[in-house]
Amino acid sequence: MKDATDMYIPTFQDVLDAHARVKPYIHRTPVLTSAYLNELTGAELFFKCENFQKAGAFKVRGASNAVFGLRDDQLEAGVATHSSGNHALSLSYAAGRRGIPCHVVMPRTAPEAKKAAVRGYGGIITECEPSTTSREAVFAEVQAATGAEFVHPYNDPRVIAGQGTCSLELMEQANDLDAVVAPIGGGGMVSGTCLTLSNIAPDTEIYAAEPLNADDAARSFRAGHIIADDAPDTIADGLKVPLKERTWHFVSNYVTDVLTATEDEIVDAMKLTWQRMKIVMEASCAPPLATILKNPELFAGKRVGVIITGGNVDMNNLPWTLK
Amino acid sequence: MKDATDMYIPTFQDVLDAHARVKPYIHRTPVLTSAYLNELTGAELFFKCENFQKAGAFKVRGASNAVFGLRDDQLEAGVATHSSGNHALSLSYAAGRRGIPCHVVMPRTAPEAKKAAVRGYGGIITECEPSTTSREAVFAEVQAATGAEFVHPYNDPRVIAGQGTCSLELMEQANDLDAVVAPIGGGGMVSGTCLTLSNIAPDTEIYAAEPLNADDAARSFRAGHIIADDAPDTIADGLKVPLKERTWHFVSNYVTDVLTATEDEIVDAMKLTWQRMKIVMEASCAPPLATILKNPELFAGKRVGVIITGGNVDMNNLPWTLK
Numbered sequence: 001m002k003d004a005t006d007m008y009i010p011t012f013q014d015v016l017d018a019h020a021r022v023k024p025y026i027h028r029t030p031v032l033t034s035a036y037l038n039e040l041t042g043a044e045l046f047f048k049c050e051n052f053q054k055a056g057a058f059k060v061r062g063a064s065n066a067v068f069g070l071r072d073d074q075l076e077a078g079v080a081t082h083s084s085g086n087h088a089l090s091l092s093y094a095a096g097r098r099g100i101p102c103h104v105v106m107p108r109t110a111p112e113a114k115k116a117a118v119r120g121y122g123g124i125i126t127e128c129e130p131s132t133t134s135r136e137a138v139f140a141e142v143q144a145a146t147g148a149e150f151v152h153p154y155n156d157p158r159v160i161a162g163q164g165t166c167s168l169e170l171m172e173q174a175n176d177l178d179a180v181v182a183p184i185g186g187g188g189m190v191s192g193t194c195l196t197l198s199n200i201a202p203d204t205e206i207y208a209a210e211p212l213n214a215d216d217a218a219r220s221f222r223a224g225h226i227i228a229d230d231a232p233d234t235i236a237d238g239l240k241v242p243l244k245e246r247t248w249h250f251v252s253n254y255v256t257d258v259l260t261a262t263e264d265e266i267v268d269a270m271k272l273t274w275q276r277m278k279i280v281m282e283a284s285c286a287p288p289l290a291t292i293l294k295n296p297e298l299f300a301g302k303r304v305g306v307i308i309t310g311g312n313v314d315m316n317n318l319p320w321t322l323k
Numbered sequence: 324m325k326d327a328t329d330m331y332i333p334t335f336q337d338v339l340d341a342h343a344r345v346k347p348y349i350h351r352t353p354v355l356t357s358a359y360l361n362e363l364t365g366a367e368l369f370f371k372c373e374n375f376q377k378a379g380a381f382k383v384r385g386a387s388n389a390v391f392g393l394r395d396d397q398l399e400a401g402v403a404t405h406s407s408g409n410h411a412l413s414l415s416y417a418a419g420r421r422g423i424p425c426h427v428v429m430p431r432t433a434p435e436a437k438k439a440a441v442r443g444y445g446g447i448i449t450e451c452e453p454s455t456t457s458r459e460a461v462f463a464e465v466q467a468a469t470g471a472e473f474v475h476p477y478n479d480p481r482v483i484a485g486q487g488t489c490s491l492e493l494m495e496q497a498n499d500l501d502a503v504v505a506p507i508g509g510g511g512m513v514s515g516t517c518l519t520l521s522n523i524a525p526d527t528e529i530y531a532a533e534p535l536n537a538d539d540a541a542r543s544f545r546a547g548h549i550i551a552d553d554a555p556d557t558i559a560d561g562l563k564v565p566l567k568e569r570t571w572h573f574v575s576n577y578v579t580d581v582l583t584a585t586e587d588e589i590v591d592a593m594k595l596t597w598q599r600m601k602i603v604m605e606a607s608c609a610p611p612l613a614t615i616l617k618n619p620e621l622f623a624g625k626r627v628g629v630i631i632t633g634g635n636v637d638m639n640n641l642p643w644t645l646k
Contacts, residue, residue, distance in 0.1 A: 030353070032375075051601045052355075052601055056601065113598075271638055274603050274638060275436075275603075275636075275638055278374045278375055278379065278602060278603040278604070278634035279601060279602060279603060280597050280598075280601040280602060280603060281601070311601035313598075315594055315598055315641075315643060316643065316644070318638075318641070318644070320638060320639065321639070321641070321644055
């Protein structure tokens with residue numbers, strides 16, 4: 001499909017093709033439940049655990065789809081991206097599996113654990129300042145010097161189609177969901193979720209959850225056009241980036257609502273998940289549970305899918321030890 | 324079976340009976356693998372994740388077997404125990420499911436998170452000093468006052484048979500294991516493992532792993548008789564208690580070797596598991612991985628089961644933030 005601006009919008013067939021392409025390189029992650037959290041929220045929650053995914057996050061789905069879809073003449077120059085963390089890890093992992101170089105521009109303030117993990121997968125890091133403006137300028141230099149194929153962290157049809165494979169699995173593992181809640185930063189996961197659900201479960205509501213401190217998606221949703229913040233400050237470091245045209249297409253057409261949570265609500269939901277579900281997940285995964293706890297009238301009595309997006313945490317900087 | 328001291332030793336039939344009895348009240352926990360940890364150790368590791376168990380630990384298996392095996396005339400007075408934590412949680416959970424009272428003697432130094440969780444399950448706590456001597460004295464008073472049935476945390480045939488259901492499941496989920504490694508405190512889990520494996524997989528080696536700071540099992544194993552420390556000091560707070568006659572029977576007859584790890588090795592293995600497997604587990608679960616990393620000559624090239632015994636952690640007191 002092409003829209004009025006001649007921008008390629010991925011189709012559900014692209015999701016099915018992506019799933020066939022990436023299956024050998026990713027995990028079919030488990031869906032976990034918690035009797036305690038069901039009782040607390042009044043809903044029946046199904047947690048799709050992408051924190052157990054290869055490279056520690058859902059982003060390996062989209063990154064692998066892009067890397068394994070490259071033409072032979074693109075392999076030598078490899079791929080390049082800018083990322084607040086997990087897309088960098090994932091693209092490095094996928095490039096490593098295909099044996100091609102991967103150039104990564106990362107904010108110098110990104111968690112050390114993520115930088116070390118990118119290097120561990122063979123990624124080549126160039127640091128930038130922690131703002132979208134600096135990131136894009138430094139990236140332009142890197143791409144000019146290497147000729148590598150740009151794989152945007154989310155505003156790329158190959159990436160969106162890859163992320164769509166997550167809810168494809170979720171709906172097989174926990175069918176008849178009344179709603180799915182996913183965190184929103186740039187909107188890659190939410191767009192993939194919209195793409196898949198609008199085709200296979202059009203009655204399932206789709207909620208996007210984000211930090212109140214980085215509520216550009218909620219403000220965009222209400223305004224009817226993209227509003228971008230340059231450098232929002234939130235513990236949910238994966239959710240700082242703004243929507244772009246392709247993800248805005250999905251958010252504006254298919255999302256039921258965008259909900260927000262405060263920093264304290266995010267940290268509490270994160271800690272609660274660690275304590276009760278015994279899983280390690282990032283602060284960026286906590287807005288869905290935080291907003292479900294905060295809005296029981298929307299979710300009580302429903303079967304709700306919750307996407308746990310990643311588990312790459314700096315164990316020496318846990319947010320509740322900083323409070 | 325009765326041995327020369329007229330002590331009832333549970334049989335494999337007791338394990339099968341226990342499994343039928345407790346199945347409605349426990350999870351069949353998943354077995355997870357990690358490509359990273361396989362590469363690091365040179366072994367193929369299968370982690371039986373009892374941190375995902377009801378009440379957060381394997382101890383619910385033995386506790387449920389005891390509680391649901393009570394006679395009708397024992398129900399009104401309920402059950403009582405002393406425990407460093409997870410047995411207390413588990414017995415409280417099981418008693419709650421059967422609707423009977425549960426009296427618990429706990430060291431006043433036990434993690435607050437565990438005390439709160441015992442109370443959350445309806446357990447009635449009496450505190451004692453953090454030594455075996457004090458614990459047993461205070462417990463005698465509580466039992467005399469209530470008439471409750473004593474369910475020892477490990478030196479009880481009902482409990483040992485219940486813990487034996489864990490390796491029954493493990494061997495169904497990951498067959499042909501060359502070895503199984505479990506942490507050892509009082510020896511309940513190791514005894515249950517010995518009981519099951521000696522019947523269904525007699526060639527599988529059984530290693531017990533414990534803190535060097537609480538190495539009474541290793542010293543007992545070498546000496547050929549029980550050596551008990553009164554109050555050892557280790558971060559692995561679930562492993563401080565000594566062997567007793569029934570667990571010594573299994574350890575002395577069926578264990579291949581008892582291996583030890585330093586406090587630093589335990590904390591490193593715990594942190595590594597959280598970081599790479601994205602699961603929350605207690606320090607008491609870390610000696611198996613720590614000793615596998617430390618003794619590659621024993622495990623490299625083998626299929627090794629590792630029992631992750633529990634996930635009840637005080638998130639405000641993580642050991643690597645204290646180092």
